[in-house]
Amino acid sequence: MTDPAPRTTEPAPEQAPLPAPTTRPRQDGEGGRVVREILSGNAVISVLAVIVALIIGAILIAVTDPRVGSAAGYFFASPGATVNAIWASVSDAYGALLRGATYDPGARTWQGKLGIFETLTFATPLILAGLSVTLAFRTGLFNIGAQGQIILGATFAGAAGFFLDLPVGLHLVVVILAGALGGALWGGIAGVLKAKTGAHEVIVTIMLNYIAAALVLYLLKNQLKDPNSTNPVSPKMPDNALYPLLLGPNFRLHAGFILAIAAVLAVGWLLNRSTLGFEYRAIGTNPLAARTAGMIVSRGYITVMLIAGALAGLAGTAQVAGTEKSLDAEVAGSIGFDAITVALLGRSTPWGTFFAALLFGAFKAGGTSMAVNADVSIDIVAVVQSLIVLFIAAPPLIRSMFRIRAVRREGASA
Amino acid sequence: MRRAGIAGPAHRRPPAPTPRWVESLKLELKGITKSFGALVANDHIDLVVEPGQIHSLLGENGAGKSTLMNVLYGLHQPTSGEIHVDGSAVAFAGPADAMAVGIGMVHQHFMLVPVFTVAENVALGNESTGRGGILDLDATRRRIREISAQFGFDVDPDALVGELPVGVQQRVEIIKALAREAKVLILDEPTAVLTPQETDELMDIMRQLKANGTSIVFISHKLREVKAVSDKITVIRRGKVVGTADPSAPTTELASMMVGRSVSLTLEKSAAEPGETTFAVTNLTVTNDAGQRVVDDVTFAVSRGEILGIAGVQGNGQTELAEAVLGLRRHVRGSITLGGTELVGRSVREVLDAGVGYVPEDRQDDGLVGGFSIAENLVLDLYKQRPFSRRATLDRAAIAANAAAKVAEFDVRTLSAADPVATLSGGNQQKVVLARELSRPLKLFLASQPTRGVDVGSIEFLHKRIVAERDAGTPVLIVSTELDEVLELSDRIAVLFAGKLMGVVPGKSSRELLGLMMAGLTVDEARAHLDHPDATIEREPA
Numbered sequence A: 001m002t003d004p005a006p007r008t009t010e011p012a013p014e015q016a017p018l019p020a021p022t023t024r025p026r027q028d029g030e031g032g033r034v035v036r037e038i039l040s041g042n043a044v045i046s047v048l049a050v051i052v053a054l055i056i057g058a059i060l061i062a063v064t065d066p067r068v069g070s071a072a073g074y075f076f077a078s079p080g081a082t083v084n085a086i087w088a089s090v091s092d093a094y095g096a097l098l099r100g101a102t103y104d105p106g107a108r109t110w111q112g113k114l115g116i117f118e119t120l121t122f123a124t125p126l127i128l129a130g131l132s133v134t135l136a137f138r139t140g141l142f143n144i145g146a147q148g149q150i151i152l153g154a155t156f157a158g159a160a161g162f163f164l165d166l167p168v169g170l171h172l173v174v175v176i177l178a179g180a181l182g183g184a185l186w187g188g189i190a191g192v193l194k195a196k197t198g199a200h201e202v203i204v205t206i207m208l209n210y211i212a213a214a215l216v217l218y219l220l221k222n223q224l225k226d227p228n229s230t231n232p233v234s235p236k237m238p239d240n241a242l243y244p245l246l247l248g249p250n251f252r253l254h255a256g257f258i259l260a261i262a263a264v265l266a267v268g269w270l271l272n273r274s275t276l277g278f279e280y281r282a283i284g285t286n287p288l289a290a291r292t293a294g295m296i297v298s299r300g301y302i303t304v305m306l307i308a309g310a311l312a313g314l315a316g317t318a319q320v321a322g323t324e325k326s327l328d329a330e331v332a333g334s335i336g337f338d339a340i341t342v343a344l345l346g347r348s349t350p351w352g353t354f355f356a357a358l359l360f361g362a363f364k365a366g367g368t369s370m371a372v373n374a375d376v377s378i379d380i381v382a383v384v385q386s387l388i389v390l391f392i393a394a395p396p397l398i399r400s401m402f403r404i405r406a407v408r409r410e411g412a413s414a
Numbered sequence B: 001m002r003r004a005g006i007a008g009p010a011h012r013r014p015p016a017p018t019p020r021w022v023e024s025l026k027l028e029l030k031g032i033t034k035s036f037g038a039l040v041a042n043d044h045i046d047l048v049v050e051p052g053q054i055h056s057l058l059g060e061n062g063a064g065k066s067t068l069m070n071v072l073y074g075l076h077q078p079t080s081g082e083i084h085v086d087g088s089a090v091a092f093a094g095p096a097d098a099m100a101v102g103i104g105m106v107h108q109h110f111m112l113v114p115v116f117t118v119a120e121n122v123a124l125g126n127e128s129t130g131r132g133g134i135l136d137l138d139a140t141r142r143r144i145r146e147i148s149a150q151f152g153f154d155v156d157p158d159a160l161v162g163e164l165p166v167g168v169q170q171r172v173e174i175i176k177a178l179a180r181e182a183k184v185l186i187l188d189e190p191t192a193v194l195t196p197q198e199t200d201e202l203m204d205i206m207r208q209l210k211a212n213g214t215s216i217v218f219i220s221h222k223l224r225e226v227k228a229v230s231d232k233i234t235v236i237r238r239g240k241v242v243g244t245a246d247p248s249a250p251t252t253e254l255a256s257m258m259v260g261r262s263v264s265l266t267l268e269k270s271a272a273e274p275g276e277t278t279f280a281v282t283n284l285t286v287t288n289d290a291g292q293r294v295v296d297d298v299t300f301a302v303s304r305g306e307i308l309g310i311a312g313v314q315g316n317g318q319t320e321l322a323e324a325v326l327g328l329r330r331h332v333r334g335s336i337t338l339g340g341t342e343l344v345g346r347s348v349r350e351v352l353d354a355g356v357g358y359v360p361e362d363r364q365d366d367g368l369v370g371g372f373s374i375a376e377n378l379v380l381d382l383y384k385q386r387p388f389s390r391r392a393t394l395d396r397a398a399i400a401a402n403a404a405a406k407v408a409e410f411d412v413r414t415l416s417a418a419d420p421v422a423t424l425s426g427g428n429q430q431k432v433v434l435a436r437e438l439s440r441p442l443k444l445f446l447a448s449q450p451t452r453g454v455d456v457g458s459i460e461f462l463h464k465r466i467v468a469e470r471d472a473g474t475p476v477l478i479v480s481t482e483l484d485e486v487l488e489l490s491d492r493i494a495v496l497f498a499g500k501l502m503g504v505v506p507g508k509s510s511r512e513l514l515g516l517m518m519a520g521l522t523v524d525e526a527r528a529h530l531d532h533p534d535a536t537i538e539r540e541p542a
């Protein structure tokens, strides 16, 4: 090392055994990356959070089941009966949940049998809104505003649907673009305020959620109101403005799901392959260093909120031009908030978000079947979802439960 | 007027009022091994810290010093090996356990809450200060005053930590450890962030702690400091103990023991052959957000093929000057030109694109993205250029190939350039920043504290690289509070004091002259003072 000429990558013989400056750049295939992500401590915590939440849900199912209660009455005479009752109760409930969400051979209709497609239908807006939260989160912004962005997207898409009369194909494209625009507008407001005034995006997006909810209600009572209805709902979307159904009229699954998958790929490319994503991730991890490296942090905040808003807006189109086919004040349901959980459960990676959204879609699709077929309150699903949030938000809890050693990153200490 | 004490330790500390002897503690590390995956950071290390000794660890960047200390402090679990305290084996599940037996650690990045007062910070997480879970701040204040008085710390328990200078914050960290009855104090590169004055004061404090029975494990890359305070020196290379040394051993011997080859501690460089003057700063004034002039009407120029060093005590406007050149500062008046182009008012991107290589003073805050891989950090400001990206798409293969070349050239010690940069040792992180900034055609190289935390062997290499950059015809601006480094590298030296330029002197000027200028004398005043040391200096009040 006595001369500044480049050294070869071959370590000198006497240095061979130890951290010599050898480099073995990993062959970083897409598959390898996914596997590493799933195997990394974080993904393990996500999986454990779901499992623990399901176990606690099982306990709740068991203790609220009268069969278990009566079997416990003669627990000492016949402990096996109690165990059997618990097993029956829990397996009934979760069995119904699973069958409802995937495949139920006992159902009479094909719709009833193939719950998997309901799962995908419910997952579609969650994927898109989850990506919105994920993308902002990776840039260091906590986008609580997916809810408002979905509403705005749905409103714009709805307006483009009702007021325009365009040929097949073109109309849907215009509806989709309008939805993205509406969401981008709402997200962009938060981005601009953050960039120009430093206003915290959490506060701003929460406010924008309220404004969006009030705004859509106002429009539904006035400009967007269905003249034939007394309720604040819009007219039906014209057929040209709807996502085509993927599996015929018996299933609700629509082309919005394809769009969602395309969005996963696009966000994956954006975050991991593009120069823009490089900037977003740098800003999200260390804005000071990003600035010193010539990145314009404020511009990053604005553009990422535009894109994130557009993604949530697309989730709005999946509602209004896909499953609901009209606009009402509940168009966003709790999707905007579930999207936050989905993004966290998915560890803010595009594919993680995708799978987390599928899980939540399955909860929704299977929850009804569980309520009907196993007579278990659908609220159990809400409890399990909330528990997942709790465990995700408190990784130290999960770690201590399973004695996982924290992955320390303090190599930075000088 | 602010005047930095340059006349050595001006105020000796008052003797301790009531010496509180701490019970000494003997610490033995036996066969400590710590692996991170395939990488063995510590390899069967044996180390004995005798009671009341200052034991220094020397070793090149990535040798495993910090890792060993993190094991000792319970932050890492050893892969194998034992820690013995006073003869019996102990196991630490976390720092709390280490503190319980009397081991305290001061990290280079302080673990203080800036919006809390000193007393609140000391009380934080210290159960012994509260009774029944109630925070007893009065007792904590009393304890802080006691410790302060004993060691002459001069720390106000009610001061807000965020408003204290770095040196004082470090003392708060030491108080925190002492308040928890630390008998062994680990100081990992404590002097890297200190001014020479603060360093001298810290060394005084260390000697007093030692006189009081506290043992200290001291890590520093500055051999002068190690020689000055140590009782014993252990040298680590590539995870193994390669020997012990006596503090009286010559510096060159210590250096070659560390690096495993002979190191030249003085830079051999040819005389500068300055070409045309391409970088000029004219009447530059920078105001901070509070409206104070932090850089005050500064004018200087650097020619191609010349290194200008900017010396000064930390906090006299150097940081702001460097940031103003890069375009990071608001409220900049005056002119900064590079090759005829005005830089004031340009964005950072434009300044970088104009050919400025910039090494920020704080690598972790401003120079690196910790979660990014080494490879990504090596293109942090080049990612938009070919070959690293094409049509807005990153070229992973090109980024990896660049990383492989830079890691080899700059001797960054890592198993894989795909690892997060935060897993690198401090000195190796610094090398990543330098490797990045020196790896493109430059019109100006501007580096603040270029070799902070870097070992002697790598300093030799980096200094040679910087001189090579100069010889290639790049104007070089080195900002350093390390007078040794400034003297070593510079062809000319400019001294800043309270934001003003005290003058520009030749690179071979005496320390005394520079010292006087760093304390606020202009060149002429300083020269006059050196010629007639007894004459009082006539000057206008600032």
Ligand SMILES: Nc1ncnc2c1ncn2[C@@H]1O[C@H](COP(=O)(O)OP(=O)(O)OP(=O)(O)O)[C@@H](O)[C@H]1O
Pocket: A019, A408, A409, A410, A411, A413, A414, B036, B039, B041, B059, B060, B061, B062, B063, B064, B065, B066, B067, B068, B413, B414, B423, B424, B425, B426, B427, B428, B453, B455
């Ligand atoms: N958390 C970690 N994960 C993986 N590798 C690590 C981690 N922490 C340290 N290392 C590796 O262990 C080795 C020793 O690092 P360490 O920080 O102990 O060096 P050091 O002697 O303190 O160096 P320096 O003088 O530069 O501070 C390095 O190769 C480093 O990359």
Ligand SMILES: [Mg+2]
Pocket: A413, A414, B065, B066, B067, B188, B425, B426, B427
């Ligand atoms: Mg270290």
